[in-house]
Amino acid sequence: MEAESQASHRSTLSKSRHSETELTDTQPTTPLEDFKSYSQLVHKIAQVMGLQVQLPTTSDSCKFFGHLNKSKPPQLKMAFIPSMLDREKEAWAKPSSNPLIPRRSDNLYKTHGDSMDFLTKHPLPNSVIVDANQNRGRSHSNTTPSNKEARKLDLIGRRHYSLASFSLRALNYLCAMEAYTRHILTFPAFMDLLPEVHRLKAQASYSEVLSLIDHQMITYLHLTDAASKQLTTAIHLRRHAWLRTANITEDARNRIEDSPFDGEGLFATSTDASLDNIQKIRKAAKSYTYQGGTSQPASRPTPQTWRRPYTPVHQRTQSRYRPQYHQSPYHRTAQPQRQRQQQQSVR
Template sequence: MGFIPSMLDRAKEAWAKPSLNPLMPRRVDNLYKTHGDGTDFLGRTPLPNSVIVDATQNRSKSHSSATPSNKEALKLDLIGRQHYSLVSFSLRTLNYMCAMEAYTRHVLLNFQTFLNLLPDDHKAMAMTSYNEVLSIIDYQMITSLHLTDAAAKQLMTAIHLCRHTWLRTSNITDDARNRIEDSPFDSEGLFATSMEESLDNIQKMRKAAKSYTYQGTSSQSSSRQPNQNWRRPYTPAYQRPPNGYRPQPYNSPYQRQQQQPKNRQQQSTRRFDRKQKQLS
């Protein structure tokens, strides 16, 4: 099946500047709203859990931020959240498509009673068109289900990218990082609540280890006292300077230049004074 040219041209409009904000306009996004239990994750991006934020940011602040502190991680997190918003929009539009297809099928089934009232020469043609429309609606429903499966996998890809962005700079082991990234998504937050207790224990162990290390270093530093009976280390005789030796200060060329007289008159007066001392 060939691609529709108008749809292909519309798809290529975003190729000019891939770095632009890929979010859908608000007026378009508001056309496909959903409500009900378990659909809150489609209207907002999941927030990271507080334990994960405390474990990965390593900040000395009283509050934690909802975005990573690293610039590269911040950019990856932004891309992941934008991808999540687009996929959630696709899921909401697919929900509307399935609802309209189901309603169209319901209308056609009710229209079948009027087809039986047609004459026999027109009834056969009408039933053929009727069955064709029903088959098209069935194919549309199957296509919508396939698109829903693809959108759900894309949503998990966005979740995996956001999780990897938060955990890439953490001090958690590789095994724990892989288990956290592969944990199921429960739509309450970016990370599963089932991992909250284990992550909390890891964070407490890290804080305890840091506090014990700090206490150990402080106790060692406080126990060190200056030695009152300190003596210079013994030096062998062949390395000692002779008795009465005093190192002479080194006069650099700059210092010798400064000691020289500045003009001829000062030089002549110094020579005269030197001769007077010799004669006396």
């Protein structure tokens, strides 16, 4: 009886220890709050893969503010992977003529949905600014500005938009893959049959894998934020290309460029209404301006000294009141002295 009671007591202790280890070891740390675990994980990955890591030089040994530094992001710097760096430098040869994403790679990350067309197609210009920017000789509408410099800016914006949409679609697939990886990594039931030492090691490895998946998901969220900002930057650049030749004020141009993007068109739906209000304000301002009525007294002319208008010499006429002096028929024109001497010698 005593042996059975001791065995039951040992089994209950092992179960309690197993439950405690599950609560402590299997629960991964939250990457959003614990930056220390993130730096430790990156340092461990770099050591295993043979990458150099630059550790932070500052220490958190301050008695007053040391506990606040634990909540800051780590200053860890990991070396760039050489193969990725070589692939990145392939696009440095011709920055202005780099081709877009290959069609084969683009087909791997397709998406569908009623409101997901902005990830597969460029938003079309949808404002009166487009009609005002077109050439008068063209009978059909064009999707690019008529100005040469604006057309170049619009092309650069389209390239940025294509790259941003591809990044967002690829990140969507990566997040789904990581979620599926976490789903299939369930704690196997046969782990309970292992000895306690091996079971604890397996639980530690399992917890580390879950923590790695969580950190990868956080990294994907950071990349999603960056790709979204790149997409909105492309929209801003294309709007600027269309508005750079518009006859509106700088304040109105900035407000239209910074209007929200709804995913349906290049410009927001409120753009035409804003332009209509601007036109009404201009007409009202012109109607209230002074048009030369009697309500405002005329300004006095500045005093100036009166001068006789200039008349060219060949247009001047001799006054009839001034006596005219005729030359005498005996008047001899002046001749050079040498010519007179020659005439006298001949005589």
